[in-house]
Amino acid sequence: MRTWQVERRKRTRHLIELGGLVVKAGIVELANDDRAVIYGAMLWIAAKLQSDEGKHSRDLWAVRGKQAFNAEQHEEKKGQRT
Structure with a gap:
């Protein structure tokens, strides 16, 4: 290729x-x-x-996104066990 x-x-x-x-x-x-x-x-x-708030916003959004990904992984693992 x-x-x-x-x-x-x-x-x-x-x-x-x-x-x-x-x-x-x-x-x-x-x-x-x-x-x-x-x-x-x-x-x-x-x-x-x-903007001036860019770093703060990025940090907040990163935390929220990581929490959502982790929660999703937790639910997937939980579903596989059942």
Whole structure:
């Protein structure tokens, strides 16, 4: 396989994973699948990260995201035991 094909597949996988996070967070349903609303929210996040509060917001969101991932893993393991 050519190098550009490998890189293209990596990029495609990365984009699919990011889209999965939007779905997993419930944003698609909450925004009624309105792409303008979702894009606007993403722009707001980007502006927040570029502001004076950026580091604080990033830290808070990282903690919340890690907690959610850990809770999900815990539920998956719990479900496998039953």
